[in-house]
Amino acid sequence: MEEIRCLLWLVMIFGAGNPRIWKALHRYHSPQKAVEILRKPETDADLHLPEHTLRRIRQTGEDKVDEMLERCEKLRLSILWYGDAAYPEQLLSIVNPPVLLFYQGDSSLLQNHLLLTIVGTRNPAEYSLRVEKTICHDLVQMGFVPVPQYLKPYPDYLYLLVLLHLL
Numbered sequence: 001m002e003e004i005r006c007l008l009w010l011v012m013i014f015g016a017g018n019p020r021i022w023k024a025l026h027r028y029h030s031p032q033k034a035v036e037i038l039r040k041p042e043t044d045a046d047l048h049l050p051e052h053t054l055r056r057i058r059q060t061g062e063d064k065v066d067e068m069l070e071r072c073e074k075l076r077l078s079i080l081w082y083g084d085a086a087y088p089e090q091l092l093s094i095v096n097p098p099v100l101l102f103y104q105g106d107s108s109l110l111q112n113h114l115l116l117t118i119v120g121t122r123n124p125a126e127y128s129l130r131v132e133k134t135i136c137h138d139l140v141q142m143g144f145v146p147v148p149q150y151l152k153p154y155p156d157y158l159y160l161l162v163l164l165h166l167l
Contacts, residue, residue: 004081006031007099009065013038013056019096020049077102086111109145116144 007021010031014020024034038057049057072079080087080101088110091097103110116139118132140146 003031003083004079004100005062005065005069006035007081008068008079009035009060009062010038011100012060012064012068013053016100017096017098020053021099022096025099072102076104078104078107080107080110088115090115110147113145114143115147116140117147 010021010024014024024038025031028034028037071077080103082092082097082099086107087101091101101110116136118136124132136146
């Protein structure tokens with residue numbers, strides 16, 4: 001498998017943002033080698049992974065990766081990986097950067113700009129929504145580039161600001 005497919009498989013096995021992805025990449029020196037080793041059933045005991053992870057390894061084949069890539073294509077999502085020249089350099093300075101970024105639009109906006117995204121509950125209080133709307137608006141006016149997360153049903157004011165910012 002090519003690198004991006006291997007990284008997508010690792011994300012599907014461990015979950016996005018799981019530090020075990022980076023541990024596997026460092027230990028085996030490449031996404032391909034990590035996938036090759038993790039798929040060998042005889043290494044299960046040596047890996048000391050939880051049973052649910054071992055189950056996902058057994059159940060997630062290349063067909064599942066193909067399905068995920070097809071979904072991305074249907075949604076017009078592109079994928080950046082940490083080795084891509086367009087991957088935001090500032091992300092590489094954090095402890096556990098995402099190995100993959102899914103995006104729509106111009107990936108160059110992720111370079112050399114102040115980026116704004118919001119992480120929060122899916123069930124925010126009315127007060128939180130009012131504060132988010134005000135803060136997001138002010139930060140975008142100051143030059144931050146909004147990076148929405150598209151988490152539903154969370155009303156993402158950042159998404160609305162992106163639309164307003166582009167008009």
